Amino acid sequence: MAERVAAQPELYSISSEHPALNGRRCVACGYVFFPPQSYGCESCGALPDQIEPAQLAGSGVLNSFATVHLHQGKGIEAPFTVGVIVLDDGPAVRSVLTARTDEGLRNGDRMHSVLTTCGTNEEGNEVVELRFTKTEATR
Amino acid sequence: MKKTLREMRPVYVVGIGLHRYQRMSETSYVTLGLTAVREALKDANLEWRSVDSAYTGTALIGMAASRPMLRHLGATGIPMAQVENASASGSTAFRQACLDVASGIADVSLAVGVDKPGPVSSGPAKSNIRDLVGARAVPFTHFALLTNQYMNRYGVRIEDVAAVAVKNNRNGANNPYAQRQKAVTLDEVLAGPQISGALTRLQCCPVGEGAAAVIVASADAIDELGINRSRAVRVIASVTQTERVYRGAANFDAELTRATVAQAYKEAAITPADLDVVEVHDAFTIEELLYAEMLGLCKEGEGAAMVTSGATDIGGRCALSASGGLLAMGHPIGPTGAGQIAEITRQLRGEAGARQQPNARTGLAHMVGVGAVCVVHVLQNDN
Numbered sequence: 001m002a003e004r005v006a007a008q009p010e011l012y013s014i015s016s017e018h019p020a021l022n023g024r025r026c027v028a029c030g031y032v033f034f035p036p037q038s039y040g041c042e043s044c045g046a047l048p049d050q051i052e053p054a055q056l057a058g059s060g061v062l063n064s065f066a067t068v069h070l071h072q073g074k075g076i077e078a079p080f081t082v083g084v085i086v087l088d089d090g091p092a093v094r095s096v097l098t099a100r101t102d103e104g105l106r107n108g109d110r111m112h113s114v115l116t117t118c119g120t121n122e123e124g125n126e127v128v129e130l131r132f133t134k135t136e137a138t139r
Numbered sequence: 140m141k142k143t144l145r146e147m148r149p150v151y152v153v154g155i156g157l158h159r160y161q162r163m164s165e166t167s168y169v170t171l172g173l174t175a176v177r178e179a180l181k182d183a184n185l186e187w188r189s190v191d192s193a194y195t196g197t198a199l200i201g202m203a204a205s206r207p208m209l210r211h212l213g214a215t216g217i218p219m220a221q222v223e224n225a226s227a228s229g230s231t232a233f234r235q236a237c238l239d240v241a242s243g244i245a246d247v248s249l250a251v252g253v254d255k256p257g258p259v260s261s262g263p264a265k266s267n268i269r270d271l272v273g274a275r276a277v278p279f280t281h282f283a284l285l286t287n288q289y290m291n292r293y294g295v296r297i298e299d300v301a302a303v304a305v306k307n308n309r310n311g312a313n314n315p316y317a318q319r320q321k322a323v324t325l326d327e328v329l330a331g332p333q334i335s336g337a338l339t340r341l342q343c344c345p346v347g348e349g350a351a352a353v354i355v356a357s358a359d360a361i362d363e364l365g366i367n368r369s370r371a372v373r374v375i376a377s378v379t380q381t382e383r384v385y386r387g388a389a390n391f392d393a394e395l396t397r398a399t400v401a402q403a404y405k406e407a408a409i410t411p412a413d414l415d416v417v418e419v420h421d422a423f424t425i426e427e428l429l430y431a432e433m434l435g436l437c438k439e440g441e442g443a444a445m446v447t448s449g450a451t452d453i454g455g456r457c458a459l460s461a462s463g464g465l466l467a468m469g470h471p472i473g474p475t476g477a478g479q480i481a482e483i484t485r486q487l488r489g490e491a492g493a494r495q496q497p498n499a500r501t502g503l504a505h506m507v508g509v510g511a512v513c514v515v516h517v518l519q520n521d522n
C-alpha cells in the first residue's frame with residue numbers, strides 16, 4: 001500500500017489529521033514564531049542554540065482572506081483562496097484554504113488544519129499538504 | 140554624536156529628468172538612463188563634468204550597471220555605484236547622493252533610477268526559509284489580504300478603496316512621463332479583470348521600464364556653478380528604517396511606515412498639516428489609504444473617506460499622488476523613488492502645469508520595499 005508523505009515535512013507532521021505546525025520558540029526571550037528557522041532569534045538576537053521546537057496547534061481565527069483569480073506560476077491553478085490565520089498559540093500564518101473560493105467565509109471564523117491530497121510523487125506515494133478549513137459550529 | 144541630514148551641510152535638488160515609464164520595449168537601459176540624466180543636467184543648467192559622484196538605483200539590470208551607461212556622458216572618473224534596495228532602490232540612491240553632498244565629500248551628486256522588467260534574483264528566496272503558501276502568495280495577494288482586513292476592520296466598501304485608482308489615473312492623465320495616461324471611471328476600475336481578492340487590474344500598478352534622475356548640490360555649488368537658486372528645493376529630512384518584529388496579524392508595511400515617518404517629521408520639524416504634496420508607495424489602491432493614515436493625514440480607518448471627499452485631490456488640502464503615483468505613473472522599480480523626488484521638486488517649484496498643487500511649499504516622498512525597508516524624504520522650498 002502506498003504511503004502518505006507531507007509536501008513540506010519541515011513545516012508540519014502528518015501523524016494527525018489536524019496537524020500541529022512546527023514552530024520555534026526562543027528560550028532567551030520567549031518569542032514564538034513560524035515558519036521555523038534556526039539562524040538566530042529575530043526578536044532578541046539569541047544564537048541558534050537558544051531556539052527550540054514549539055508545536056503550534058493547528059487552530060485559530062481567520063483574520064483575512066483572498067481568492068486568487070489569476071496566477072502565472074507553473075503548476076499553480078487558480079482560483080484558490082489564501083487566508084491569514086492567527087493561531088491560538090500566537091503567530092499569524094498564511095495558508096491555502098480548502099475552499100477554492102471565499103464563499104461562506106467571514107473574518108473571525110474559527111479555522112483548523114486539515115490534510116489535503118495534492119498529488120502523487122515519483123514513488124507512487126500520496127502527497128498531502130496542510131491547509132486550513134472553517135470549523136463548523138458544533139453546539 | 141549622530142547627526143540628522145538637517146544638521147549637516149544643506150542639500151538642494153537642482154536638476155530633475157525622466158524617461159517616460161512604459162511597457163517593456165527594445166530600448167536599452169543605457170538609452171533610458173541617459174535620457175533622464177541629460178534632461179536633469181539641462182534642467183540644472185550643469186555640465187556633466189561638474190558632477191562629483193553618481194548612484195544608480197536599480198534592482199533588475201544586474202551587476203555593474205552604472206558605468207556602461209554613464210560613460211557616454213564623458214568618462215570623468217567619478218565614483219559610481221549601484222544601489223539595490225528593492226522597490227526603494229531609487230529612493231536609497233537619492234539618499235546616498237544627498238549624504239555625499241551633506242557630508243562635503245561631493246558638491247554635486249547624481250541619483251539615477253533605471254530598470255527594465257527581467258528575472259528577479261531575490262535575497263528572501265535564497266534565505267531558505269519556506270512558508271506554507273510559497274509562490275502561491277505573490278505581492279498582489281499580500282495586498283488583497285490587507286484589503287480584506289481593512290474593509291472588514293473599518294466597514295469600508297471596495298468602491299471606496301478603488302476610488303484611489305480613479306484619482307491617481309486622473310492625475311496620471313496629465314503627466315507626460317506616466318505609463319498610464321488615461322482617466323478612468325470607478326466602473327472601469329471595478330469592471331476587472333479580477334486579479335486577487337477584491338483587487339482588479341486597475342487597482343494594481345503597471346511594472347514597466349523607464350528612468351528618473353535627480354541632481355543634488357550644496358549651496359556653494361549653486362553659487363559657483365551659476366545654478367538658479369530660485370528653482371532649488373531643499374531636502375530637509377532623509378530617513379530610512381527596516382522592519383522590526385510585530386505581533387499577530389499586524390501589517391508590517393504600515394507599522395514600518397508609521398515609525399519611519401515619525402522620525403522624518405521630527406528631523407524635518409514639521410507636522411502632517413505642513414504637507415502640501417505627498418507621493419507614497421501606492422502599488423495597490425489599499426496601500427495609499429494605509430500610508431495616508433500612517434502619515435497622519437487622517438485618522439486610522441478614515442483614509443477612504445478622505446480620498447472620496449476630494450481632500451487629497453490636486454487643489455485639495457494635500458495632493459496625494461499628484462504624479463499619478465505608482466498606480467498610474469507606474470512602478471518600474473529602480474526609477475520609482477527617484478521619480479517621486481522629481482515630481483515633488485516640480486510641484487515645489489510651481490512648474491507642474493496641469494498637475495500643480497497651488498502654493499505647494501513642503502512635500503514628502505515615501506517608499507517601501509521587500510525586505511522590508513522604508514525610505515522617507517521631506518523636501519521644502521525655502522525661497
Ligand SMILES: [Zn+2]
Pocket residue numbers: 026027028029030031041042043044045046
Ligand atoms: Zn529571542
